[in-house]
Amino acid sequence: MQRVVVILKNETGLHARPASVFVKEAAKYKSDISILTKGQEYNAKSIMSVLSMGVIKGEELMIIAEGEDEKEAVDALKALVEKNFKWIGV
């Protein structure tokens, strides 16, 4: 299992566009991926789940992946959050 903690820097929080980008990226990996924030666990491959986190700028997310490509998944998602979801267009 791989885990990493990131802080959301996006001004407007995890709204529709970044959430979509994040979920699409997560769906590329075979591993089970979840996000732990504010004491709850959410499915990283579910847009509903990611939107319901309701996270805003400055909040911490722990990305947890388990499976054959867990390392790649965690690295890619961490980079995505840190680069403000900018490098993948919609």
Added chain:
Amino acid sequence: MDRGVDLKGIGVSPGVALGRVLLLKKTEYKIEKRQIVDVGKEKSKFLHAIEQSIQELGFIKGKAIKTLGKDKAAILDAQILMLKDPEIVLKTVETIEKEKINSEYVFNRTASEYIVVLENLESEYMRERASDIRDIIERVIRNLLGIKKVELSNLEKETVLVAHDLTPSETATMDKEKVIGFLTNIGGKTSHSAIMAKTLGIPAVVGLGNVTQLLSDGDFVVLDGAKGELFIEPSEEIIKEYTKIKKEQERVKSELMLFKECEGITSDGKKIEIFGNIGTPEDVAFLLQNGAEGVGLYRTEFIFMDRKAFPTEDDQFCAYKSVLEALKPKVVTIRTLDIGGDKELPYLNIGKEMNPFLGYRAIRFCLKNHEVFKTQLRALLRASVYGNLKIMFPMISSLEELLEAKKILAEEKKKLTEKGISISSEIEVGMMIEVPSAAVISDQLAKHVDFFSIGSNDLIQYTCAVDRMNEKIQHLYNPFNPAVLRLIKTVIDNGHKENIPVGMCGEMAGDKELIPLLIGMGLDELSMSASSVLAAKKLVKSSAYEKLKRRADGIANMGSVQEIKAYLDIRG
């Protein structure tokens, strides 16, 4: 003369439209819980409906990127992802298998759980996403039940939309090229559909009572959005008459379009800024189409209305940022919250007042509700780096109020800077002059602000003690009143003595009869509704300031409206 008007409503957006009706009906369906026998068939029916819905949204998205921009397209993208979401799609399939219940019931139940979750989130933006879930539930269920629905984003021909009322999601997604008019049962001058129609320049009549019952799809109608008149299946004569009016309006409009790129400069070289007034970020597109040189008044009240609680700092930040970015490098003058008076908030109980216009409103409210005020100021300061922001305080009636508002602004600025948040160093801070007491001491106030903007509607009503809503005394509400004009002149001169520009936002600023006088009196900026901008530019271009100035000087010793109007050669 009776020209056989069939229905009279409230004309909220001028212009004439002739075309066929499209009736916007709410899709009505009942979701019943049923036991099913063939689980396999139910599952494939469900997955087919999901697939079909994804295709529909993909198509709309393709169009939306062009017409609505990336933000709206991103929302459609999120909707598509919702339809692929394992948490609802797989769960629905599993539940169908396990409980042997019909798919529409299961899907509705599963997806609706998330509506509750999102509606309880703090951010208004996220709460609005709950309506996206409602949209996809409706779409999937419609496809499951085989109900066809008109896609407003994909209209085949020019259409007059007829509805009980239009919702923001309907106006946001509709194909603005194809919708040539609105007709609604309910609404008034400030209802959402009215504001949208005006913003988009689409002729509209609202408050028509039961127009949805009188009309059906394909009926031919003629509507006059200025007079609020509707003709149903009219005679050849009326069609001819209105086709002529419409052609004439189009000719005038295309002639005015020539002034779109022109700067507002008089023939002898004095710069007059021709700005527009807006209420929401959606208004920006139409404003720019009409050649406004900036925003002289962004009424922030709309972000506070039509909701259940105060908007968060982030909700406001997003709105201000999007307007600033869209207009950059043009000026955007944002007025801090002006509620009270005739503008009430459903979640804020100020209590009934004997004289709401003389009561607890605008800056008076903000200076007693620091949290609301500070939240807005923080959102404005954070957004300032995205464009050319001016902040404007409404309803200032004393120097003390101005200084207090400025002090709070400075405090918030300091706090944000200490947190390392970047703020533009060029934000100008100004105030509205709409209370006579402020106009009288404008020489003193001018020392503490970067600009003045005269709010003519309130200045007239306060100076003349005339309630502008009271029809019995309408004749006393007159912008040519010499007392009003003298006060305006005083404000302009006092502003100029301290080297600050003086503008005007309000009905007077867009009035063709008054613009020459106002320019002659020395105003630097005029801010008006988008639809008046082009005509104002034309007027400014064809005027010589020196001549207007001499003319305006002539009213200094006049004592009555009649005298002034006669002198300016204005009839009526």
